[in-house]
Amino acid sequence: MILRHLxxxxxxxxxxxxxxxxxxxxxxxxxxxxxYSATVRNDTNTAATAPYFTCTGAVGADTANxxxxxxxxxxxxxxxxxxxxxxxxxxxxxxxxxxxxxxxxACPRDTGSAYVLNGSTSYVTASRSYANPTTFSExxxxxxxxxxxxxxxxxxxxxxxxxxxxxxxxxxxxxxxxFGTYSGTTQVVTSPKAYTDGTWHHAVTTMSxxxxxxxxxxxxxxxxxxxxxAPENFTGYFRIGYDxxxxxxxxxxxxxxxxxxxxxxxxxxxxSATQVAAHAAAGR
Numbered sequence: 001m002i003l004r005h006l007x008x009x010x011x012x013x014x015x016x017x018x019x020x021x022x023x024x025x026x027x028x029x030x031x032x033x034x035x036y037s038a039t040v041r042n043d044t045n046t047a048a049t050a051p052y053f054t055c056t057g058a059v060g061a062d063t064a065n066x067x068x069x070x071x072x073x074x075x076x077x078x079x080x081x082x083x084x085x086x087x088x089x090x091x092x093x094x095x096x097x098x099x100x101x102x103x104x105x106a107c108p109r110d111t112g113s114a115y116v117l118n119g120s121t122s123y124v125t126a127s128r129s130y131a132n133p134t135t136f137s138e139x140x141x142x143x144x145x146x147x148x149x150x151x152x153x154x155x156x157x158x159x160x161x162x163x164x165x166x167x168x169x170x171x172x173x174x175x176x177x178x179f180g181t182y183s184g185t186t187q188v189v190t191s192p193k194a195y196t197d198g199t200w201h202h203a204v205t206t207m208s209x210x211x212x213x214x215x216x217x218x219x220x221x222x223x224x225x226x227x228x229x230a231p232e233n234f235t236g237y238f239r240i241g242y243d244x245x246x247x248x249x250x251x252x253x254x255x256x257x258x259x260x261x262x263x264x265x266x267x268x269x270x271x272s273a274t275q276v277a278a279h280a281a282a283g284r
């Protein structure tokens with residue numbers, strides 16, 4: 001009887017030892033967060049520059065339809081605004097030509113400076129005349145604190161004040177952007193807001209027999225007139241920074257723009273809302 005008890009005790013002890021060993025092994029190989037690591041690898045991943053990452057890329061994507069495109073990034077005292085659309089329609093800097101590199105600057109990922117217009121003599125004229133463009137888009141980046149002056153437009157004279165002047169984007173005396181055309185009657189679409197806050201803005205005007213007049217600011221349509229679809233019929237020159245503005249609604253006494261500009265272009269097509277938004281986004 002005593003021997004049987006001893007044997008049973010040894011069996012129990014042996015079972016306890018085995019159970020303890022199992023527990024130790026489970027704890028030793030149990031996963032813990034501190035000991036776990038993982039690596040994810042994707043050998044097909046690539047990096048590249050988006051096509052509209054720069055203003056040069058965005059405008060360049062549409063230069064097939066451009067009449068001309070000026071970066072306006074030449075150095076001070078330059079006389080020629082180079083046309084990089086491939087059309088060879090260079091512009092001429094009239095009056096004072098000063099370049100600066102303000103911080104911030106529009107199109108910050110593009111090299112070059114900004115064109116500073118002094119509000120009294122500075123403007124740019126295209127070297128080629130055009131016979132009554134009826135479908136067009138005008139584009140410019142600008143910065144100002146002064147209400148008034150033409151940003152871009154179409155005039156019968158290459159220099160000086162034009163007797164006929166149309167297809168005009170200007171700042172009125174309240175600092176709002178106004179896009180005006182004329183054919184028997186004057187038609188103007190005006191932005192609800194003023195843009196004389198000293199920050200960079202992107203402005204585009206479009207006109208076509210299909211959609212009439214449209215004004216975009218910073219990539220967004222802000223004013224339009226679908227009923228008025230034909231501008232004044234004459235042969236003239238596109239001009240940037242100055243031309244006659246007297247007689248237009250809200251026109252200032254000074255027809256010269258005062259401020260800075262970058263990337264001015266005119267297209268022989270109507271830029272779509274998607275294209276305008278891409279151009280604006282590229283300059284931020």
